[in-house]
Amino acid sequence: MPLSDSPGDEPVPIHEPRLWRDDGWTALVIKNEDDDGWAVAMTRDGESEPALVGPWTMGRDKRNPKPLDGSAFITLVKTASEFVRRREQQLHATLHQSVAITADSGRLTVSLDIIPDDDEPYAWLSACDAFGEELARIRVAPSYKLNRASAADWVQGGFRKPGG
Numbered sequence: 001m002p003l004s005d006s007p008g009d010e011p012v013p014i015h016e017p018r019l020w021r022d023d024g025w026t027a028l029v030i031k032n033e034d035d036d037g038w039a040v041a042m043t044r045d046g047e048s049e050p051a052l053v054g055p056w057t058m059g060r061d062k063r064n065p066k067p068l069d070g071s072a073f074i075t076l077v078k079t080a081s082e083f084v085r086r087r088e089q090q091l092h093a094t095l096h097q098s099v100a101i102t103a104d105s106g107r108l109t110v111s112l113d114i115i116p117d118d119d120e121p122y123a124w125l126s127a128c129d130a131f132g133e134e135l136a137r138i139r140v141a142p143s144y145k146l147n148r149a150s151a152a153d154w155v156q157g158g159f160r161k162p163g164g
Helices: 070-095 148-156
Strands: 019-022 025-031 038-044 052-056 096-103 106-115 122-128 134-140
Touching: 025 070, 038 070, 052 070, 070 096, 070 106, 096 148, 106 148, 122 148
Parallel strands: none
Antiparallel strands: 019 025, 025 038, 038 052, 096 106, 106 122, 122 134
């Protein structure tokens, strides 16, 4: 069954008992490999892997899955969207850290921005004054541990490369 009319087109909506696609998402009811139950995989259009896989309700016969319907699909989309949003927030928080410190020159914000390159990941360590003016920026290892003490040491050391 084709999922779209042609490669550049929007996916065609599908509303079947075990496959529901609409609003940028696909819900696919699958056999749960861990037990005799069923699961539903929620995949965002354009993604190759499901964003979320969760348990799915058994039907009245206690053997087959309950069919998908519009209200269940809406709930699944909300749940999967929230899960994706939280995962993106967590990734952002991991890759972009900052601490505020007080130095001789006043209040500074020291930031660590990790660039997760597949071949050679690295990070930028930077310091900005209270007006957002960048005072220093150096490249560091992505494993650099940013905290108030390491930020203060870097500032007090004249913004020299840590460990060097």
